[in-house]
Amino acid sequence: MPPRCQSRGQISSATCSRPQPASESTKRQGSTLVTHNPNAITALRSDLAGELRADDQGRRVAVCGWINARREHSQHLAFIDVRDHTGVVQCVVDNAHDLRSEYVVRVQATVTRRAAETVNPNLATGEIELKDCEVEVLARSDPPPIQIDARAGVDENHRLRYRYIDLRSERMQRNLRARALVNSALRAAMQRQGFVEVETPFLIASTPEGARDFVVPSRHSPGQFYALPQSPQLFKQLAMVGGIDRYYQIARCLRDEDLRADRQFEFTQLDAEASFVSQDDVLAFITEAVGDATEVVTSERTGEIPRLTWLEAMERFGSDKPDIRFGMELCDLTEVFATTDFNAFKAPSVKGICEPAGATKTRKQLDELTDKAKQWGAKGLVWMKVEPDLSLTSPVAKFLRDDEKQALVARLGAEPGDLVLVVADELARARHVLGLLRLELGRPAVNEGSLSFLWVVDFPLFEGLDETGAPIPAHHPFTMPNMADLELLDSAEPGVLLKVRSQAYDLTLNGWELGSGSVRIHRPDIQRKIFDLLGITPEEARQKFGFLLDAFGYGAPPHAGFAFGIDRLVALLVGEENIREVIAFPKTQSGADPLTGAPTAIDPRHLDELGLRLSPDPR
């Protein structure tokens, strides 16, 4: 066969830095050094199964992969589909009796156009097939516990136990490759904007605030522990003091908190920090990076990301990570019931939502909603059905005055057939419960419809007061207050303190918190004041964050940063509802790995070496 010169580029040996073929028998054939994809060529193959096309007709090729399906017609004709990560190609063989599902094979064959009536339009390689096949079995397989193209779902625990097989699925291949594209797009975007990738340690000192730490016992210092980082927070600030100017890292973070669909013990963040910047600068950097990541997966660019203040988000959506893909916004009714005789509505705050066409709910469904509202902390839930004449049907209707009912309907813009839900409580609780009810009743699946990014800005500096009356930081204690609110810090009134805004901001997507950041305090006087307010004595501050405070004593540039979860971003970009679908080897909700069996007991001698002894009954 004469060498064919293909239009897609010729591969010379000089461009191929891979190891040379191990032996003559595995050497690729001279004429097959022409391919669609330079990266396809290895010692064992010339092409990828899913990339062969009609214009490869006549080429002698070698493809490697797994047997996806076998169709035996007789002892003289059979088909096998060979699958690799690019797709499948059909091979025509005489006898496939010994070629079973998931066997790993190398097929040397000639690309042949199919007869018109046997073309398979559902297959990218459907116009061709491989003939004159020499099939070499590279590895046999037991019948796989998971069918790769399972038509029904497979139990997730089972998938995780055999994750190495599950990863062969088109879904997992797509997700992990999308994730790789996102990672490289993020790196490119950050580097283009002048950020420097700096790695930070995994074995660090435990810091007292925040989530529960994973800890690692020290062999050299028995009784002492390292913590695994919840984030590189302190190190990235030190990098700023160190003159890095712009730091970023695709960082693994570990937090020992209960798991959810959007939470794993271990997760990955794009972590960034920059010097001499404002909040707007940071939002611009991140918007650029997120835009590139989105584009590389969806081929569409996110435009300007809208902003909401925290206060507006809480008032309108009852959440600091509002899902703005649908309406049903919260409506304040406190004024409406300011003079009510109905005891249940005599509360600091009365708020409601209106579900369009929600009045068809049964008494049982409404009771279930009420139960949920109570579980979420409400004292109770009042429901009202809007009748055709805009009157209200409700167990409590008789306690309300006509003017109150009319004003309520008007405020909510309720229409006949709607369902109105009202919660009267402390402000924060009313917002919280109604925010959850809104999601319960109206929220589309997280992966449905558009990608609605949203910046939430102007978070409060403090999220509440602890038992001693000291304010609780909403973000972390190094968050810079809004300069316009600086004087409020001197107020002795807790109510005033809680109104202080911070230069902290979150990025959300379809109701998931992607990440957060803040402008940091670099002025020792402001930092002292914040510690003061938080009830942290100078001694405590020194003990907890001494090295950072020391560093800030040697010329800390004004700086600000951000970090967002790559697992969550990728999941939503590829339309998954669960970040486990974009993590190669995730853990179950109880933190176990069904594949490796982790966590496991360790050898008593190992414990001894670490100076550890287990309590008699460690649950």
Place this chain on the structure above:
RNA sequence: GGUCCCGUGGUGCAGUUUGGAGUGCACGCUGGCCUGUCAAGCCAGAGGUCGCGGGUUCAAAUCCCGUCGGGACCGCCA
């Protein structure tokens, strides 16, 4: 710490409400037939601790209690 859902041949399900023989479906597996299929088709076959333990009952996959595992959520996640 709490609420809810799920657990039945290798896989995914139905059966549980109203107790009556491990009864059924699809995929897979094994053998056979079949020369153009492509999630091939046809025939035959193998394969079960109904998660586990206890209770009620003449009788439990089914009802009750407990427990283990998986999932969703609340709390938690500065």
